[in-house]
Amino acid sequence: MTVPRIWRKIPQYYNLIGKKCQKCNSLYFPPRDVCTHCGEINLQNYKLEGNGEIITFTVIRTPMPDPEGEIIDIPGRQIPYIIAIIKLDQGPCLTSEIVDCSPGEVKIGKKVKSVFRKIVEKGPRGVIQYGCKFKLI
Amino acid sequence: MTVGIVSWGAYVPVYRIKVEEIAKIWGADPAAIEAGLGIKEKSVPAIDEDSVTIAVEASRNAMKRSSVDPMEIGAVYFGSESHPYAVKPTGTIVAEAIQAGPNYTTVDMEFACKAGTAAIQICMGLVKSGMINYGLAGGVDTAQGAPGDALEYSAAAGGAVFIIGKKNIVAKINHTLSFTSDTPDFWRREHQHYPSHGGGFTGEPAYFNHIISATKRMMKILGTSPKDYDFAVFHQPNGKFPSRASKKLGFTEEQIKPGFLVDKIGNTYSGSSMLGLAAVLDIAKPAQRVLVTSYGSGAGSDCFDITITDNINEIRKKVPPVNDYIKDKKYLDYAEYSKFTKHYLLH
Numbered sequence A: 001m002t003v004p005r006i007w008r009k010i011p012q013y014y015n016l017i018g019k020k021c022q023k024c025n026s027l028y029f030p031p032r033d034v035c036t037h038c039g040e041i042n043l044q045n046y047k048l049e050g051n052g053e054i055i056t057f058t059v060i061r062t063p064m065p066d067p068e069g070e071i072i073d074i075p076g077r078q079i080p081y082i083i084a085i086i087k088l089d090q091g092p093c094l095t096s097e098i099v100d101c102s103p104g105e106v107k108i109g110k111k112v113k114s115v116f117r118k119i120v121e122k123g124p125r126g127v128i129q130y131g132c133k134f135k136l137i
Numbered sequence B: 001m002t003v004g005i006v007s008w009g010a011y012v013p014v015y016r017i018k019v020e021e022i023a024k025i026w027g028a029d030p031a032a033i034e035a036g037l038g039i040k041e042k043s044v045p046a047i048d049e050d051s052v053t054i055a056v057e058a059s060r061n062a063m064k065r066s067s068v069d070p071m072e073i074g075a076v077y078f079g080s081e082s083h084p085y086a087v088k089p090t091g092t093i094v095a096e097a098i099q100a101g102p103n104y105t106t107v108d109m110e111f112a113c114k115a116g117t118a119a120i121q122i123c124m125g126l127v128k129s130g131m132i133n134y135g136l137a138g139g140v141d142t143a144q145g146a147p148g149d150a151l152e153y154s155a156a157a158g159g160a161v162f163i164i165g166k167k168n169i170v171a172k173i174n175h176t177l178s179f180t181s182d183t184p185d186f187w188r189r190e191h192q193h194y195p196s197h198g199g200g201f202t203g204e205p206a207y208f209n210h211i212i213s214a215t216k217r218m219m220k221i222l223g224t225s226p227k228d229y230d231f232a233v234f235h236q237p238n239g240k241f242p243s244r245a246s247k248k249l250g251f252t253e254e255q256i257k258p259g260f261l262v263d264k265i266g267n268t269y270s271g272s273s274m275l276g277l278a279a280v281l282d283i284a285k286p287a288q289r290v291l292v293t294s295y296g297s298g299a300g301s302d303c304f305d306i307t308i309t310d311n312i313n314e315i316r317k318k319v320p321p322v323n324d325y326i327k328d329k330k331y332l333d334y335a336e337y338s339k340f341t342k343h344y345l346l347h
């Protein structure tokens, strides 16, 4: 991700700021501009709580190569790491990493809470992208 | 005007490595090392943790415990030897993560293991002068010890954060003072990964002289003696130094024990004395008195005389205590530890 794109996504990455439809109260994460339920365009920022449940998950054992040829320290050094689809208690689903546990400890249906971690760190010179990940409760 | 601690928050990563496991790699006698350092195991940051993520977790705990509006925080200061950026302040990321700002000032603080307590002093000054309503002062580190060096057994990760203000104080800071000199006992030159140290020189002229002088001066100015305090916290580079310093000063084991964490998590550098204070606040009762003396190589000590107020019981239980973080742990072997601490390069 380019630096401006990382910067624009800070509210959603750091604090799970999504959107709430002012007409039908639907919640969206990641944020979107138009409500898919009722077509409303008046959507306001809404901070989601960081509690949820694992819907499904996979274990990444081969990290993706970086298109720019940089060494991807994070998540590269973390393999094997766990990527899960998490359903937040308030409704929206998101894809994130499950940390502080081994693949064997993760099960569908387990409860998780959000934590603050490094998301991407490329080489020793790049900007560090921070944000929410999840850990088992 | 009364200034003090409005709230506190702490964080220690979940991973640990035993001193025994490190000793095995270098052919050292584990029992001798454990006894010599007074440390059994130390905390290790996860691969995706650094001083910023520790600062955010501790700050979020401090915010959750208080009813302070993040927009009222006028200063954010973090002391660390391991700020992830050489240029770009840790406080900018932390403030964003707790939804403070943009009307605050920040700067990275550095003074070996005592920059966090210096941050408390600076916030006290800003609050007292009326420049800010609340300041966030933290000490956080992911300390590095070179493989095979004596520091490898103790260099750990963790941190604590204090909200300093004048309203709804849970711990009144009665007085603070510092004792500082040019003493090169431990340093790290620009662009170096690991610090260097003067071995035995880190003892008498460095740690002991500064801790003891600062503490004695505090008690002289206030006309107090060790028996006036319910708790005392001294910087904990290992298990031996703080025990010896406290004995020399006349404090008892019971006064030291609640804030003594180094045997279980190692030396969290800028986090060390601040995590000790956080652990004391987790259990202290109204009207009890606490003495805290930090130490930073180079060298200096900051000393604080603190009295707990009636407000503490209201907010204490809102966040898990330091002890919960200490008990929640997963052990690493040395190979995993090497992967976690970047002892080898990728590709």
Ligand SMILES: [Zn+2]
Residues within 6 Å of the ligand: A021, A022, A023, A024, A025, A026, A035, A036, A037, A038, A039, A040
């Ligand atoms: Zn709608």
